[in-house]
Amino acid sequence: MEKVILGNHAVAYGVLVSRVQAISAYPITPQTLIVERLSEMVADGELDSVFTKVESEHSALASVIGSSSVGARVFTATSSQGLALMHEMIHWAAGARLPIVLANVNRAMAPGWTIWTDQNDSLSCRDTGWMQVYCQNNQEVLDSIIMGYKVSEQVLLPTMVCLDAFVLSHTAESVDIPDVKLVDKYLPSYKPEIKMDIDDPHSFGALSSPDNYMEFRYKMQEAMDKAEDIIIKEGKEFERIFGRKYGMVEEYRTEDAEIILIASATIASTARASIDSLRAKGIKIGLLRIRVFRPFPVKDVARVLLNKKKAIVIDRNISYGKSGIFFDEVKGAFYNIEGEKPKIFGYIAGLGGRDVTPEAISDIANDAIKKDKPEKDIIWSGVKL
Amino acid sequence: MIEILIHGRGGQGGVKASLSLASAAAKAGKYVQSFPEFGVERRGAPVKAFNRISDEPIVIRSKIYNPDHIVVLDPTLIQSINITEGLKKGGWIIINTDKKPEDFKEFCEKYKVATINAKEIAIRNRLGSRAAPIVNTAILGAVIKVLKVSDKESLATAIKEFVPVKREENVKAAYEAYDEVIFEVEA
Amino acid sequence: MLKHDKKKVEIKGASDMPDMAVSLGSMASNKTASWRNLRPEIDESKCIKCFICWKFCPDAAINFIDENTPPKINYDYCKGCGICAAECPTKCIEMVEE
Numbered sequence: 001m002e003k004v005i006l007g008n009h010a011v012a013y014g015v016l017v018s019r020v021q022a023i024s025a026y027p028i029t030p031q032t033l034i035v036e037r038l039s040e041m042v043a044d045g046e047l048d049s050v051f052t053k054v055e056s057e058h059s060a061l062a063s064v065i066g067s068s069s070v071g072a073r074v075f076t077a078t079s080s081q082g083l084a085l086m087h088e089m090i091h092w093a094a095g096a097r098l099p100i101v102l103a104n105v106n107r108a109m110a111p112g113w114t115i116w117t118d119q120n121d122s123l124s125c126r127d128t129g130w131m132q133v134y135c136q137n138n139q140e141v142l143d144s145i146i147m148g149y150k151v152s153e154q155v156l157l158p159t160m161v162c163l164d165a166f167v168l169s170h171t172a173e174s175v176d177i178p179d180v181k182l183v184d185k186y187l188p189s190y191k192p193e194i195k196m197d198i199d200d201p202h203s204f205g206a207l208s209s210p211d212n213y214m215e216f217r218y219k220m221q222e223a224m225d226k227a228e229d230i231i232i233k234e235g236k237e238f239e240r241i242f243g244r245k246y247g248m249v250e251e252y253r254t255e256d257a258e259i260i261l262i263a264s265a266t267i268a269s270t271a272r273a274s275i276d277s278l279r280a281k282g283i284k285i286g287l288l289r290i291r292v293f294r295p296f297p298v299k300d301v302a303r304v305l306l307n308k309k310k311a312i313v314i315d316r317n318i319s320y321g322k323s324g325i326f327f328d329e330v331k332g333a334f335y336n337i338e339g340e341k342p343k344i345f346g347y348i349a350g351l352g353g354r355d356v357t358p359e360a361i362s363d364i365a366n367d368a369i370k371k372d373k374p375e376k377d378i379i380w381s382g383v384k385l
Numbered sequence: 386m387i388e389i390l391i392h393g394r395g396g397q398g399g400v401k402a403s404l405s406l407a408s409a410a411a412k413a414g415k416y417v418q419s420f421p422e423f424g425v426e427r428r429g430a431p432v433k434a435f436n437r438i439s440d441e442p443i444v445i446r447s448k449i450y451n452p453d454h455i456v457v458l459d460p461t462l463i464q465s466i467n468i469t470e471g472l473k474k475g476g477w478i479i480i481n482t483d484k485k486p487e488d489f490k491e492f493c494e495k496y497k498v499a500t501i502n503a504k505e506i507a508i509r510n511r512l513g514s515r516a517a518p519i520v521n522t523a524i525l526g527a528v529i530k531v532l533k534v535s536d537k538e539s540l541a542t543a544i545k546e547f548v549p550v551k552r553e554e555n556v557k558a559a560y561e562a563y564d565e566v567i568f569e570v571e572a
Numbered sequence: 573m574l575k576h577d578k579k580k581v582e583i584k585g586a587s588d589m590p591d592m593a594v595s596l597g598s599m600a601s602n603k604t605a606s607w608r609n610l611r612p613e614i615d616e617s618k619c620i621k622c623f624i625c626w627k628f629c630p631d632a633a634i635n636f637i638d639e640n641t642p643p644k645i646n647y648d649y650c651k652g653c654g655i656c657a658a659e660c661p662t663k664c665i666e667m668v669e670e
Contacts, residue, residue, distance in 0.1 A: 003408075004407045004408040004417060096592055115425075166423035167420075170421065170423065171418055171419065172417075172418070173407070173419070174417060194591070202594050202597070202598055203599045204592065204595075205592075205593050205594075206595060206599070212589065215586040216586075222586070269444045269445075270447055272444040355447050355448045358447065360447075
């Protein structure tokens with residue numbers, strides 16, 4: 001069914017057709033519409049799920065960790081301050097190897113108090129063991145919730161589906177909401193091998209020791225190592241059933257490009273307009289959109305960037321004391337790889353919801369094009385000095 | 386692609402109008418985006434809602450600074466704010482008012498003006514109260530007539546989707562505005 | 573993966589371990605009696621059967637028998653924290669050196 005819906009409602013519909021069984025979430029702007037819509041779906045009987053109201057985000061994730069441990073398919077959603085408040089449980093969910101799907105509406109961290117978008121909130125979780133997907137439109141948001149369950153339930157690591165505050169969460173566009181019976185063909189019910197069971201009691205997450213903790217963590221990374229192939233396989237299966245294509249990355253006009261612009265989320269969408277106008281001026285530039293950030297798509301980044309002249313990374317985030325995070329990870333991914341490496345430029349744009357226009361992106365590209373090499377690791381775009 | 390800015394006051398349904406317009410255009414086969422001014426709203430304060438409508442998929446997701454056309458739900462806004470800020474030359478200004486286009490001399494030189502008495506249509510169809518009539522569905526009838534971004538049937542379906550009560554009356558109001566909007570068609 | 577038939581299991585490395593940090597048996601096999609230095613003793617003649625001690629025990633190491641019977645300390649698991657003695661309204665629980 002085709003419907004013009006907000007990004008937040010696309011999340012709710014993704015949860016609906018995935019037949020989620022337990023939800024717990026605490027409201028925070030700009031995520032509240034997700035939780036409101038889901039509570040309506042549950043109250044109306046449209047979604048057969050338990051909905052547990054809690055007093056904080058920490059409790060919300062703790063609650064779904066509990067539900068997931070007994071074998072339910074679960075969901076929660078949050079943003080910035082709320083994501084930060086549940087940080088202890090974020091580590092727990094991944095360490096407990098639970099296939100939880102969390103929708104995070106990317107909102108900048110306070111202070112100053114802000115409700116507008118940037119990516120520092122979710123990127124602060126990049127070391128925790130969660131898989132992370134950054135969406136560029138509302139269709140991808142809905143589809144990534146479904147694929148999130150399909151992948152997480154095999155990898156046994158949770159998935160964070162990220163969507164930009166307001167730019168996606170409160171923007172409405174046409175979305176195909178797949179029929180739940182079609183989704184059933186793609187996403188079978190969740191049947192965990194190990195779960196909490198009163199008739200077969202075990203202790204979960206209890207005291208370990210230096211003798212075995214490291215092995216559990218080795219297994220987590222092993223799961224991440226396998227995740228990329230599973231994500232690609234499930235993306236192809238998704239395309240077969242629903243007709244829409246998703247992978248680790250997305251390329252636009254990269255075939256004969258000499259310069260590659262790298263971006264994520266909605267900036268990557270707007271960048272297509274900039275690529276087109278730069279191409280019209282004869283510049284051989286293409287776009288690499290990083291969709292899955294964890295596990296990091298090292299192979300794709302290397303494949304697209306090797307033998308190119310320049311790579312220009314736009315980060316809507318910053319790791320203070322180092323640089324933009326996608327820039328840092330792209331650069332790092334290359335170091336041990338054999339081959340001709342491009343000069344890599346890093347730009348910071350759009351923090352705290354500062355608008356990023358096609359013109360701003362073209363300005364960034366033109367700035368890098370006229371330079372031989374980057375003099376600094378951080379070049380600020382649009383900052384008033 | 387065209388970009389539209391809807392001027393209203395908080396509580397008048399500018400955001401709902403933007404959503405319904407997007408849905409109506411989508412049902413007519415267009416690609417669409419609808420979004421409010423991103424921030425906190427207050428009843429009575431000026432509120433902006435935006436639409437992009439295109440025959441091609443829309444990739445641009447930045448804010449709209451230079452709309453092609455504007456819609457004015459509340460004519461008192463003309464005194465309060467600069468409603469034509471950023472409006473492209475020759476763009477339509479579709480105003481809810483009991484006046485005629487030629488009464489808006491300050492706009493007629495640079496822009497094109499269309500007028501519709503959406504307030505009267507709303508009262509006639511008992512939408513809202515006399516003091517606070519609901520004009521947002523009526524004005525959409527005028528918008529699709531002037532801008533040709535959708536058809537009456539698609540608008541009717543969209544209105545019924547977004548309007549919680551009095552669906553038939555709201556559609557009737559839109560249809561009446563479609564017929565009653567005053568504007569000069571290009572020769 | 574979790575079956576052990578009450579025998580000691582040899583774990584050589586990661587490939588022998590379950591994906592998640594889960595115990596092979598239930599914690600019933602972990603008798604923590606040896607942790608305590610003091611043991612609670614209920615003077616049943618003074619016990620008013622309010623069951624506050626049973627509610628407060630953080631380890632569920634006090635057993636409820638029935639409404640008319642004083643609760644019984646489960647000495648297999650009691651760690652001797654003394655919360656039951658502290659909460660008892662008639663002070664009929666004494667903490668005694670092991």
